[in-house]
Amino acid sequence: MTHQHHIDAIRAASARARDAEAAKQAAVTSARVAGVAWAEIGEALGVTRQSARERYIAIEQIAKAWKAVEGYLAEIGRGRDYPRSSADMVGVLRDEGSLDDADVLDLQQLLHRYSQGMLGETITVREAELLTDKAIPLSAKLFGLTATPHPA
Structure with a gap:
């Protein structure tokens, strides 16, 4: 094997490891959102419950926050006979004044980090806390809109 073949093999193995970690x-995250216990997840991973929780708790927090927001957006859309994507619904709510630019930015950040986390990027607990702290009032605002008729 040449020097370059060794380097190529290392790069290929690293890419497979990143893909496996993302999966x-x-x-x-999917298991936690579905209610699977940390003990079962740890066992499946071959680590302790605590170890599994410490490794994956941040993305779980972001996933739960995004799923709540996404659910409210879908409910608002259904209530208005407007079954569109979450992004479309955010645009509609911004255009009508129900969400301001700061709300939209917070939602975009939450979705972006959720997407990155689901692709395997590490998210710190502190970052997850900051994002979920922003998501709580947004969820409350969206919840309030689920029962509010849209402006004519």
Whole structure:
């Protein structure tokens, strides 16, 4: 094997490891959102419950926050006979004044980091806390809109 072949093999193995980690993170997040216990997840990963929780808790927090927001956006859309994507619904709510630019930016950041986390990017607990702290009032605002008729 030449020097370059060794380097290429290392790069290929690293790419496979990143893909595997992303798939594992997505599977753990999906399991937690579905209510699977940390003990079961840890066992499946071959680590302790605590170890699994420490590794994946941040993306779980962001996933739960995004799922709540996404659910409210879908409910608002259904209530208005406007079954569009979450992004479309955010645009409609911004245009009518129900969401301001800061709300939209916070929603975009939440979705962006959720998407990155599901692709395997590490998210710190502190970052997850900051994002979920912003998501709580947004969720409350969206919840209030689920029962509010849209402006004519």
